[in-house]
Amino acid sequence: MLEPIIDVKDFRKTYGEFIAVDGISFAVNSGEIFGLLGPNGAGKTSTLESLEGLRAPNGGELRIAGIDPTQEARKLRNTIGVQLQVSGLHENITVSEAMEFFCAYHGVPANYELLDRLGLGEKRKTQYHQLSTGQQRRLSLALAIAHEPPVLIMDEPTAGLDVATRVELHAIMREQQAKGTTVMMATHDMAEAEEMADRIAILLNGKIVSAGTPMEITATGAGLTKVSVRTQESSLLADGADFPAVTSTTSKEAYQIYFSTDIGATVAAVIEYAEARNDPLIDLRVERPSLEDRFLEITTNGGSV
Amino acid sequence: MTAFAHHLSFEFRLGIRNRQLLFLTYLFPLVFYLFMGFLMIEINPPFGDVLIPAMIIFTLLATTLLGLPELLVGARELGIFRSYKINGVPSGSILAVPALTTMMHTAVVSLIIIVTAPLLFDAPMPSNWVNFVVVFVAMAFAAAGLGVLIGVVSPSSRTTMFLSQMVFIPSILLAGFMIPLSQLPEAFRSVAKLLPATHGVNALNGLAMGTGAEFDPWGSVAVLLVGGLLSFVLASYLFSWDSRNSTRRGHPVLAVLALVPYLAAIFLF
Numbered sequence A: 001m002l003e004p005i006i007d008v009k010d011f012r013k014t015y016g017e018f019i020a021v022d023g024i025s026f027a028v029n030s031g032e033i034f035g036l037l038g039p040n041g042a043g044k045t046s047t048l049e050s051l052e053g054l055r056a057p058n059g060g061e062l063r064i065a066g067i068d069p070t071q072e073a074r075k076l077r078n079t080i081g082v083q084l085q086v087s088g089l090h091e092n093i094t095v096s097e098a099m100e101f102f103c104a105y106h107g108v109p110a111n112y113e114l115l116d117r118l119g120l121g122e123k124r125k126t127q128y129h130q131l132s133t134g135q136q137r138r139l140s141l142a143l144a145i146a147h148e149p150p151v152l153i154m155d156e157p158t159a160g161l162d163v164a165t166r167v168e169l170h171a172i173m174r175e176q177q178a179k180g181t182t183v184m185m186a187t188h189d190m191a192e193a194e195e196m197a198d199r200i201a202i203l204l205n206g207k208i209v210s211a212g213t214p215m216e217i218t219a220t221g222a223g224l225t226k227v228s229v230r231t232q233e234s235s236l237l238a239d240g241a242d243f244p245a246v247t248s249t250t251s252k253e254a255y256q257i258y259f260s261t262d263i264g265a266t267v268a269a270v271i272e273y274a275e276a277r278n279d280p281l282i283d284l285r286v287e288r289p290s291l292e293d294r295f296l297e298i299t300t301n302g303g304s305v
Numbered sequence B: 001m002t003a004f005a006h007h008l009s010f011e012f013r014l015g016i017r018n019r020q021l022l023f024l025t026y027l028f029p030l031v032f033y034l035f036m037g038f039l040m041i042e043i044n045p046p047f048g049d050v051l052i053p054a055m056i057i058f059t060l061l062a063t064t065l066l067g068l069p070e071l072l073v074g075a076r077e078l079g080i081f082r083s084y085k086i087n088g089v090p091s092g093s094i095l096a097v098p099a100l101t102t103m104m105h106t107a108v109v110s111l112i113i114i115v116t117a118p119l120l121f122d123a124p125m126p127s128n129w130v131n132f133v134v135v136f137v138a139m140a141f142a143a144a145g146l147g148v149l150i151g152v153v154s155p156s157s158r159t160t161m162f163l164s165q166m167v168f169i170p171s172i173l174l175a176g177f178m179i180p181l182s183q184l185p186e187a188f189r190s191v192a193k194l195l196p197a198t199h200g201v202n203a204l205n206g207l208a209m210g211t212g213a214e215f216d217p218w219g220s221v222a223v224l225l226v227g228g229l230l231s232f233v234l235a236s237y238l239f240s241w242d243s244r245n246s247t248r249r250g251h252p253v254l255a256v257l258a259l260v261p262y263l264a265a266i267f268l269f
Helices: A044-051 A073-077 A095-106 A112-117 A133-145 A163-178 A190-196 A214-219 A235-239 A263-276 A291-300 B003-017 B019-043 B045-077 B080-086 B091-121 B129-153 B157-174 B186-192 B196-209 B217-238 B252-268
Strands: A004-015 A018-029 A033-037 A059-064 A080-083 A151-155 A182-187 A199-204 A207-212 A225-231 A246-252 A255-260 A281-287
Touching: A004 A044, A004 A182, A018 A044, A018 A059, A018 A182, A018 A199, A018 A207, A033 A044, A033 A190, A044 A059, A044 A151, A044 A182, A080 A133, A080 B080, A095 A112, A095 A133, A095 B003, A112 A133, A133 A151, A133 A163, A151 A163, A163 A182, A163 A190, A182 A190, A190 A291, A199 A214, A199 A291, A207 A214, A207 A291, A214 A291, A225 A235, A225 A263, A235 A263, A255 A263, A263 A281, B003 B019, B003 B091, B019 B045, B019 B091, B045 B080, B045 B091, B045 B129, B045 B157, B045 B196, B080 B091, B091 B129, B091 B217, B129 B157, B129 B196, B129 B217, B129 B252, B157 B186, B157 B196, B196 B217, B196 B252, B217 B252
Parallel strands: A033 A182, A033 A199, A080 A151, A151 A182
Antiparallel strands: A004 A018, A004 A059, A199 A207, A225 A255, A225 A281, A246 A255
16 A cells, blocks of 8 residues: 555656646555646646656656656556546447457457446447446546556546436446555545545645645644534624634524634533523534635645645 | 457448548538539530549549548547557557548449449440559548648648648649640649649549540659658658647648659659
8 A cells, every 4th residue: 555656756847938847746655546636727637648658747757657658658558547538539439349449459358347337338339429428437437447557547537427427436436446556536626536535636836735635634724613503592693702712703594603723612612602691502513624625725825835 | 350450440430420421431422423424424425434533533532631631630639649649559540540441431432433433424434453443542542641641730620621622622623534634724734733633633544544644644653652651651740649739749831741742743744
């Protein structure tokens, strides 16, 4: 679990004067799900495309399972599987033809069992454009893993999918991880990254501004915990009382909301206050900052952590 | 089956499944052939003598210049080349397979014309079948090379149509199957020699149909083969997998080098 299979050191990518990636370094351990997060133009695609051997770096070193993607394209193609955000398939190609075609170029027999397992068995003769978005994405994933690569790279794996298909794809990603496959995904979807990724790197303007497990990243922020309280007589809403460790307050519907740096102190004081006014609690919710909150905090602060 | 054979096989089937390609490869040339056969021969009876070579050259032009470049540009824009590169499909196959399948479809249409033209329009068959095949292959090679080159350098679908028409329309007017080359003014005859179709018609007439060439027909075959080879070499050099067509090795203007053999033909013949 701790051996790095993807190693990026001082990687730099420029397009003319524009610096897309500015000397980033990170390592992905074998068997991990690693999330690359960032707003549009942060450098995610340039990083992925360079790891896929599509673009040459302007500086630094990239290695996947010891392979230099720019120098050893032949070795690389059986080491990685790439699920593309866009189709990358002719609209008239059938599911079977796509499987046969890509497996032939990888030098492995067509993996029809995989099509069955991903729910595409009945669709073998169906042309790509006749598949639903979810089926297209599953086919793309099937083609990416048919040659059983040790590294799977996914660009926005569940963008535009309904909840059920998204859950299905997450299950497949977990299945791949259980088989020892390392998954590297770029995503805008914070909930997906938080749920799926073992570790995350947040890219902003070509630099990594935060890296670690989702818990570590959310813990390094301002650390404000949201405490939402509703009481029977709404005394909290009416009185506008001050409580310890609260930095700001707001209200929504019948709830008074406090942003606290010390949950224990705030919650105890709120309960005591309500009891003193004989105003029974109906609901009290404590929400730690989500990855999305932390991401917004980082990106709106221009990357200062 | 090898990877290349799989590629060739499914791409051939795509040519029939894709409605736009089906139209450009089969329907458009065959409808035009029937139109020319029924109408043109009525107006100008000697046209019947050149109906087969004229319609075969027309079919080759329609499929390679109108169909093939659009196929390549569309695939590049859809990210298909990107996916091919990631999965180890060589750029040689990416360019050669559509060219080969286009030539195969064109051969089918040509066969339909050869079989039906004598029955429907009393058009004469080729007198030398071996030479007919040699000229057909040379012309298909040259036209497919040009089609591939246009597809590679064209930045968008709109530009593709413009570049293709820049070759297609002059070919229809000047190549010698509508108006014989000898009846064109001298300046137009020189311009006509810049077009692969002119050399195709000249070689077919001189070597396969027995109706006489306007200039050295084997010279035309040589020009077509060299022109085709140069086009494929340039296309391979300028090829880009990138959907934005921004990662090629040389400037697209290098593509005009493909005209060098045709330019030489103006001075040689």
